[in-house]
Amino acid sequence: MQDRAEIVHNNFLTRVKSGDLPATKTQLKDSGLTAAQAVEIFESQCLSRQLDNTSRKLQARGEGFYTIGSSGHEGNAAIAAACRRTDMAFLHYRDAAFFIQRSKQLPGSTPLWDMLLSFTTAKEDPISGGRHKVLGSKDLFIPPQTSTIASHLPKAVGAAHSIGINKRLNRTGTPLPEDSIILCSFGDASLNHSTAQGAINTAGWTSYQAVPLPLMFVCEDNGIGISVPTPPDWVKASISQRPGIKYFAANGLDIFDTFRAANEAQDYIRRTRKPAFLHMRCVRLFGHAGPDAQHMYLSEQQITAMEANDPLLHTAALLINDNILSAEQILTLYNGIGTRVERAAEQAIKRPKMSTAEEVMASIIPPPRPSLSLQGEGNEASPQSGGSKVGEGLTRDQLFADDAALMKQPQHMAKLLSWTLADLMLENPNMVAAGEDVGRKGGVYTVTQKLQQRFGAHRVIDTLLDEQSILGLGIGMAHNDILPVPEIQFLAYVHNAEDQIRGEAATLSFFSSGQYTNPMVVRIAGLGYQKGFGGHFHNDNSIAALRDIPGIIIACPSGGADASAMLRECIRLAREQQRVVIFLEPIALYMTRDLHEPKDNLWASTYDPANQIALGEIGQHGDGTDLCIISYANGHYLARQAAKDLEERHNIKTRVLDIRWLNPVNIDAITAAAKPCKNILIVDECRTTGSLAHELYTKLSQTLPDHNLLPLCAEDSFIPLGRVATVTMPGKESIVEKAVGLVNGKAKVRKTA
Numbered sequence: 001m002q003d004r005a006e007i008v009h010n011n012f013l014t015r016v017k018s019g020d021l022p023a024t025k026t027q028l029k030d031s032g033l034t035a036a037q038a039v040e041i042f043e044s045q046c047l048s049r050q051l052d053n054t055s056r057k058l059q060a061r062g063e064g065f066y067t068i069g070s071s072g073h074e075g076n077a078a079i080a081a082a083c084r085r086t087d088m089a090f091l092h093y094r095d096a097a098f099f100i101q102r103s104k105q106l107p108g109s110t111p112l113w114d115m116l117l118s119f120t121t122a123k124e125d126p127i128s129g130g131r132h133k134v135l136g137s138k139d140l141f142i143p144p145q146t147s148t149i150a151s152h153l154p155k156a157v158g159a160a161h162s163i164g165i166n167k168r169l170n171r172t173g174t175p176l177p178e179d180s181i182i183l184c185s186f187g188d189a190s191l192n193h194s195t196a197q198g199a200i201n202t203a204g205w206t207s208y209q210a211v212p213l214p215l216m217f218v219c220e221d222n223g224i225g226i227s228v229p230t231p232p233d234w235v236k237a238s239i240s241q242r243p244g245i246k247y248f249a250a251n252g253l254d255i256f257d258t259f260r261a262a263n264e265a266q267d268y269i270r271r272t273r274k275p276a277f278l279h280m281r282c283v284r285l286f287g288h289a290g291p292d293a294q295h296m297y298l299s300e301q302q303i304t305a306m307e308a309n310d311p312l313l314h315t316a317a318l319l320i321n322d323n324i325l326s327a328e329q330i331l332t333l334y335n336g337i338g339t340r341v342e343r344a345a346e347q348a349i350k351r352p353k354m355s356t357a358e359e360v361m362a363s364i365i366p367p368p369r370p371s372l373s374l375q376g377e378g379n380e381a382s383p384q385s386g387g388s389k390v391g392e393g394l395t396r397d398q399l400f401a402d403d404a405a406l407m408k409q410p411q412h413m414a415k416l417l418s419w420t421l422a423d424l425m426l427e428n429p430n431m432v433a434a435g436e437d438v439g440r441k442g443g444v445y446t447v448t449q450k451l452q453q454r455f456g457a458h459r460v461i462d463t464l465l466d467e468q469s470i471l472g473l474g475i476g477m478a479h480n481d482i483l484p485v486p487e488i489q490f491l492a493y494v495h496n497a498e499d500q501i502r503g504e505a506a507t508l509s510f511f512s513s514g515q516y517t518n519p520m521v522v523r524i525a526g527l528g529y530q531k532g533f534g535g536h537f538h539n540d541n542s543i544a545a546l547r548d549i550p551g552i553i554i555a556c557p558s559g560g561a562d563a564s565a566m567l568r569e570c571i572r573l574a575r576e577q578q579r580v581v582i583f584l585e586p587i588a589l590y591m592t593r594d595l596h597e598p599k600d601n602l603w604a605s606t607y608d609p610a611n612q613i614a615l616g617e618i619g620q621h622g623d624g625t626d627l628c629i630i631s632y633a634n635g636h637y638l639a640r641q642a643a644k645d646l647e648e649r650h651n652i653k654t655r656v657l658d659i660r661w662l663n664p665v666n667i668d669a670i671t672a673a674a675k676p677c678k679n680i681l682i683v684d685e686c687r688t689t690g691s692l693a694h695e696l697y698t699k700l701s702q703t704l705p706d707h708n709l710l711p712l713c714a715e716d717s718f719i720p721l722g723r724v725a726t727v728t729m730p731g732k733e734s735i736v737e738k739a740v741g742l743v744n745g746k747a748k749v750r751k752t753a
Contacts, residue, residue, distance in 0.1 A: 004286050004294075005056055008071070008307050012316075012334070016327050021317035022309070024254070028322045031256035032263050033081075035324045041081055041101060041255050042315045042325075045074035046334050047112060048097035049312060050341040052286070055119045059290055063349040064119045065133060070096040071285035073220050074311045075252030076185065077101040079278070082262035083216075086177050088141045088159055088479065090152040092185040092220055094284075099135045099142060106139055116344055122351035129363065129513040130354050136512060141176075143479065144511040149190060151503050153199035154472020155518075156184035156215060157206070161473060162480035164212030164273065165432060168458045176480045181269045185218035188235050189225020195468055195499075200242065202469040203275045207244035212273035216265055217245070219277065220252065222284035227297040235279055245275050252282035253314040283309050364551040366509035366517040366578040396426055399454055410604035413560035414590040417447045419607050420564040421485070424571050425455050428483055431571070434461035434473055435487030435523075444489055445525060445590045467497035471522065475505050478518035483575055491526025491584070492540035505580045506549045517578035521570045527556075528685060528719055528729050529588035529634045536718040538587070541729060544690030546582055547663050553615065554663040556584040558636040561605035565613040566660065573615060584662070586633040595637070596644060603637070616666035620673055624653025627743055628677035630670060630696060632659040635683040635730060642735040650736075652743050662692060670696070671703040679708045679742045685729050688713040710742050 052071045058064025073094040080101035103109035117125040127136040136144030160182040167178045206213045240247040250261035265276045283306045287294035319325040439462035442449030452460035474484035488494045528541040557563035573579040595602035629639040636658045646652040684693030693711040715728040741747035
């Protein structure tokens with residue numbers, strides 16, 4: 001099989017030398033470019049192409065990896081030339097020419113060397129530290145992007161939204177200037193992904209309501225998605241009439257036309273603060289990636305037709321026809337860049353590589369980096385400073401005036417969380433809550449009640465119904481020093497958007513060596529036992545998909561006082577340690593006041609804004625030594641009920657531990673608290689497969705080898721409706737039964753060594 005990269009390379013040399021170049025329709029004077037700028041763009045295109053050629057050779061030698069190239073898409077260098085360095089860009093993986101061109105706006109940049117270090121997975125790779133081949137740079141305002149399915153579009157919408165929010169809040173010194181725009185590029189095949197469609201719809205929905213959203217979607221349309229053709233004119237037909245988004249078109253083979261269109265688009269966005277869609281037609285050369293054999297699904301005629309439209313040939317024709325460069329100068333420039341790339345590659349492959357798991361994992365958890373709001377941006381109020389002024393122009397006493405009497409009385413979890421959120425928004429002027437129904441309605445369970453009334457619609461955002469867009473909004477806002485608290489209405493609803501947490505939020509620090517972070521606290525109502533309004537969409541008792549994500553924190557309170565203190569700690573962890581935190585709120589306990597008897601009020605608490613619970617700190621009720629019950633959330637509530645029965649009816653003295661923090665689990669604290677008890681029952685309301693209980697069982701078997709251990713988990717079942725809604729999960733009675741059997745030696749337990 002012929003090497004198509006070599007064929008394209010030789011075609012360029014031959015056709016430029018012979019003058020066999022594509023016909024051109026545009027001229028320099030119509031583009032808005034100078035001759036020097038046009039040459040500069042061509043240099044970026046040549047460097048991108050030669051890097052593609054070299055990366056394929058490096059892979060063949062076992063020295064390079066991941067050869068998805070940019071050949072055919074080099075016209076995006078003209079888009080970079082039309083925009084500013086501070087216009088944050090979330091890039092398509094075929095945007096090497098864009099990256100190279102943008103680097104020319106920052107003196108001292110070394111894109112050739114930096115990209116080769118990335119290709120060869122060298123530890124000195126300045127963006128990922130050798131973890132992946134990514135296009136990214138902190139100084140160039142290009143967060144690293146590994147997405148191939150448009151999962152970066154929702155966060156681009158969020159980043160664009162953040163610019164207007166910061167302006168509304170009169171914040172200065174934020175990462176993105178208030179007149180900047182956001183760019184987001186992707187392929188024509190990715191346009192069809194539900195994530196892309198959701199993000200584009202969100203952008204239009206937002207703009208339609210006159211909310212500022214300075215965002216440029218760039219669709220690089222090469223006409224094929226791996227092997228599946230894009231229907232002719234599909235991109236234009238599906239996008240050009242979208243409400244709230246202005247459509248621009250460019251011939252990506254023609255840098256004059258592409259610069260003109262990109263310049264018009266960026267000017268429109270910058271002036272109107274509305275989103276635009278730039279449709280850049282281009283070609284794909286060499287197939288999808290290194291091992292892709294395009295002759296299996298394209299004819300020889302189709303392949304050669306694409307190669308005949310090599311954008312470098314088109315640029316050469318433009319430069320020659322406008323008397324900017326001669327054919328000889330073009331070949332000298334192209335070959336000279338190729339020689340430089342090959343020489344640099346031989347040095348890059350010699351640079352040190354990672355060799356240990358510790359090195360690889362070092363950036364999963366980001367380095368602490370307090371937000372700008374903690375570096376002199378006027379945090380003037382705290383829960384204890386009742387008379388101090390806050391960012392909204394009110395004192396805390398004024399803000400809580402209508403709740404003053406209630407605050408002196410014990411309240412359920414939902415009310416305590418509501419007050420905590422209000423206090424936290426006073427303390428953190430850059431904190432923004434967002435989600436379905438969080439504003440005017442105050443949340444399905446009233447947790448965000450009065451927040452929008454108190455802080456305004458720009459800080460408590462009623463979003464459209466799309467979980468991917470809600471999470472993307474949070475991720476994107478965090479890029480611009482906003483502390484986002486997005487809400488997912490039910491745990492079951494997060495699964496259609498889980499990749500925003502796994503593939504975007506949790507990986508950003510990892511793939512940027514901690515340079516980029518997206519701190520946020522995602523509030524999710526979930527778990528089982530909800531009465532009256534249940535079924536598996538509103539009662540989801542599986543958190544395995546979340547606990548599987550490296551680096552994230554999962555907090556799960558069981559009572560209102562804990563919920564208030566833990567939420568405050570979660571905000572601190574996001575704000576000061578840049579962490580991605582899931583705050584899982586047990587729906588069934590939102591309104592719970594009583595523990596054992598009606599009106600005993602034992603599960604209600606008075607609001608104490610000074611209460612603190614640190615990450616990893618567990619809770620303990622009782623100090624019995626016959627039995628230790630370890631649980632969390634609803635399981636902890638049921639275990640507390642069971643403990644009363646165990647002592648009164650069976651004379652079993654218990655202690656009940658509340659894990660609180662489900663990831664990471666503080667096994668040392670749990671071990672120390674459980675050690676005095678010979679018998680340990682682990683109650684997990686989530687499903688058996690992938691359960692936290694079995695992880696604890698394994699770890700405690702190692703730390704407490706002489707103890708009797710028994711897990712009690714929910715069945716591997718979805719949750720039904722009606723009277724059988726709780727039969728698949730642990731209950732008070734089943735906890736008592738298992739506990740008695742364990743203590744009396746009648747339960748099947750792990751035998752000690």
